[in-house]
Amino acid sequence: MHTLLILSSEQKTYRSIIGSANPPDLKIISEPSDECDILLGDPSLIRRALASLPNLKWVQSIWAGVEPLMDPALKRDYILTNARGVFGQLMSEYVLTYLLARERKIFHLRQLQTEKQWDDSNNGTLRSRTIGLLGVGSIGADVARMAKFFGMTVRGYTHSREESADVDEYFHGDSLMEFAGGLDYLVNILPSTKATHGIINADLLNALPNHALFINVGRGSAVDESALVEALTQNKIAGAVLDVFQQEPLPKDHPFWETPNLTITFHTAAPSLPEDIAGIFIENYRLYIEGKPLKYRVDFEKGY
Amino acid sequence: MHTLLILSSEQKTYRSIIGSANPPDLKIISEPSDECDILLGDPSLIRRALASLPNLKWVQSIWAGVEPLMDPALKRDYILTNARGVFGQLMSEYVLTYLLARERKIFHLRQLQTEKQWDDSNNGTLRSRTIGLLGVGSIGADVARMAKFFGMTVRGYTHSREESADVDEYFHGDSLMEFAGGLDYLVNILPSTKATHGIINADLLNALPNHALFINVGRGSAVDESALVEALTQNKIAGAVLDVFQQEPLPKDHPFWETPNLTITFHTAAPSLPEDIAGIFIENYRLYIEGKPLKYRVDFEKGY
The missing domain is CATH 3.40.50.720 (NAD(P)-binding Rossmann-like Domain)
Incomplete structure (x- = not known):
């Protein structure tokens, strides 16, 4: 028994x-x-x-x-x-939600609607966009599969073996800056370990294009939070979507609440x-x- | 020459x-x-x-x-x-944008963020939701393929042949009400013809569950616009997302601008x-x- x-x-x-x-x-x-x-x-x-x-x-x-x-x-x-x-589809849906919210400008369109403004200028598509996955375990592989389904180019940075065939190009070790250059989307899916602590720092954020969007569904410890506030405040990147934080719930006096172009969710990406x-x-x-x-x-x- | x-x-x-x-x-x-x-x-x-x-x-x-x-x-x-x-992926992305915006409650979460409210209650997933496609031509087949990718159940209503293997159940002719019963999402992709004029009327809207979301990416003529205003005002369905209208641009005095739970976009789903x-x-x-x-x-x- x-x-x-x-x-x-x-x-x-x-x-x-x-x-x-x-x-x-x-x-x-x-x-x-x-x-x-x-x-x-x-x-x-x-x-x-x-x-x-x-x-x-x-x-x-x-x-x-x-x-x-x-x-x-x-x-x-x-x-x-x-x-x-079990988290792969949930994480993929979360990432996709914010990729599409951005390409389809849904917050902007909602604002136009409240102003009764008809604006038929074109919006974007995921096709041919480049997404970089920091961490390619089972969840990363699911996000990669979803990204390929929509015709995206997929880069993967990993310490492990190159197991997903949906990743177009793998990066390892010292090639982190090379991995970041030219990304439209950077998604962190790394677990919390000594090696991943603060990996998203000022250097990495500076290596991203100005139009890049950063999404964190891994762990809050991977992010140098003050470097991210600075990158967003100075428009070094276009935006960030964070589901995880160094301290959760996020303290009421944390600067993230008032940082421009930052979307906060509540560690609910993959329940x-x-x-x-x-x-x-x-x-x-x-x-x-x-x-x-x-x-x-x-x-x-x-x-x- | x-x-x-x-x-x-x-x-x-x-x-x-x-x-x-x-x-x-x-x-x-x-x-x-x-x-x-x-x-x-x-x-x-x-x-x-x-x-x-x-x-x-x-x-x-x-x-x-x-x-x-x-x-x-x-x-x-x-x-x-x-x-x-060429419109299949663009239409699929548009539909998916609003499916995910709803499952992931992104407008609600944005509001919580402005109030600095941490709320980690769970949100939904597309898996196992049922989507009904009014019209299964080449665009419908692409939306069906996308829906199956996320583990949805797909119903198709069509006057044509049953060509997409991604549709789980086909409906024809008089079975429109049966098609609508139990749907989580109803998506209209029908072209504008005599046969499709006003097909989304009070009867069809009444046949949908109260929690259903209606998305129109076909043509505005398919919708009985006053029946839709009534269904939304009386909470007979949970919401609607409309990209097409009987008159475009939508006139400034049209009731849709002020109808609750209605999202308006500007015929930009698939440029x-x-x-x-x-x-x-x-x-x-x-x-x-x-x-x-x-x-x-x-x-x-x-x-x-």
């Missing part, structure tokens, strides 16, 4: 979905207990519970990002798996939908009871 | 693109003349020139819609071809880009001088 603790604001939904799949030999509990060997939940809640779970063997994060569990002061004697594979995440858990639970390697295992050294 | 008259506000661009392709035995002129046998242009300008072109053999419209030339009082002793095949249209003309000109059937010929009886 295994004992699963669920720590999430959507605990009831998870309990219902997982319960109805009848996973064998599994008892579900709601409070930390010595008997608990499996934990499913939100990494920020898991972090607080770790010390009171002496027999923990496996943690399934409901998020892709597991930074709260990377603190070296925390125990690491368990298998950590995260959520992957963890319980029906998706429960599916990952159930699949991994089957592997767990069979003693097989779990999917989406996190390497504590790499941080992803 | 053939003589081509170009009637378009972008005449110079067309002249330059076509000239640089060096079509054999072709003289290009800018004013109506007896020697003109070929005309390329904007149907509203062509309409006025028809009477002064006694030797006209072939007209290539730069638009998809050719209503100005369908008046039975006008001469019809020439071959009329329109522009097709005729000269590089696209010149390509169609050049291909058809080669067929014309070889005496072969031209592509995209319009049937004066059907009106498309």
Whole structure:
């Protein structure tokens, strides 16, 4: 018999979905207990519970990002798996939403409508635009596939292998500035690690064309926030769309709220939908009871 | 030797693109003349020139819609071809822009941003939504392909053959109300003909679910405009996005400007880009001088 603790604001939904799949030999509990060997939940809640779970063997994060569990002061004697594979379409839709909002000038058109101004000047298309992906993991590959569907040119910057055939040109290591030159769109999808900390800095922003739009759906730590405020204020780039920040919720006195050409969303680009995440858990639970390697295992050294 | 008259506000661009392709035995002129046998242009300008072109053999419209030339009082002793095949991606992008703007609540999020309100409640996705296409020609097939790419369910209502494999379920003739029931999105792509006049009327709007969004990228004549104002004012449907109108530009005193949940754009969903249209003309000109059937010929009886 295994004992699963669920720590999430959507605990009831998870309990219902997982319960109805009848996973064998599994008892579900709601409070930390010595008997608990499996934990499913939100990494920020898991972090607080770790010390009171002496027999923990496996943690399934409901998020892709597991930074709260990377603190070296925390125990690491368990298998950590995260959520992957389900965010690709959601992230692609988010990126596409803001690419199209820009090409189709929808905020401008909405303003013209309120002024009863008919203006039939042409607008743009995604076809032949160049998009650069900072990070080409499974989400990056999905964004690349979407970009190719619309006839865009796709560049990818990655520390990993060149796995997506939808990327037209790969860049690695020192070629970051070369990667940025000439982009219409720069999209950050990198996880939060030491190597990616502050990678979007003044040098990178200066390497982008003035008309470029920067979209961050990775992690806030990748951005030098004051360099971005300066680039936007001085029109070095045309705009930015940020879903993630160094501090979330974004503090009321943060300069981003008043920075020109900056769109803020609330870490909602790719929500963890319980029906998706429960599916990952159930699949991994089957592997767990069979003693097989779990999917989406996190390497504590790499941080992803 | 053939003589081509170009009637378009972008005449110079067309002249330059076509000239640089060096079509054999072709003289290009800018004013109506007896020697003109070929005309390329904007149907509203062509309409006025028809009477002064006694030797006209072939007209290539730069638009998809050719209503100005369908008046039975006008001469019809020439071959009329329109522009097709180039609007699919532009139309798909337009439709997708407003599908995503709605799912991702971007106007609402913009408002929250101005109020410095962090609100991380989840938003929607296109996956599993149902879209109904009124009209499944080449543009409809492109919109269907885009919808399937994002995992939507696609219904098609058409008078023609069932040519797109991306349509999950086809409807014909009397099954219009059945087609409309349960749609999340209704998109009109029908050409302007007698059969499509006023097809989006109170009955059809009543058959849609309350949460449905209606998008019109076909022709304004397909919509019973007062029925639509009523459906929106009484929240019978959630919203409408209109790019085409019975009268364009939309008159300043038209009720649409002040109708709730109505988004107006300015017949700019799929602009005729000269590089696209010149390509169609050049291909058809080669067929014309070889005496072969031209592509995209319009049937004066059907009106498309």
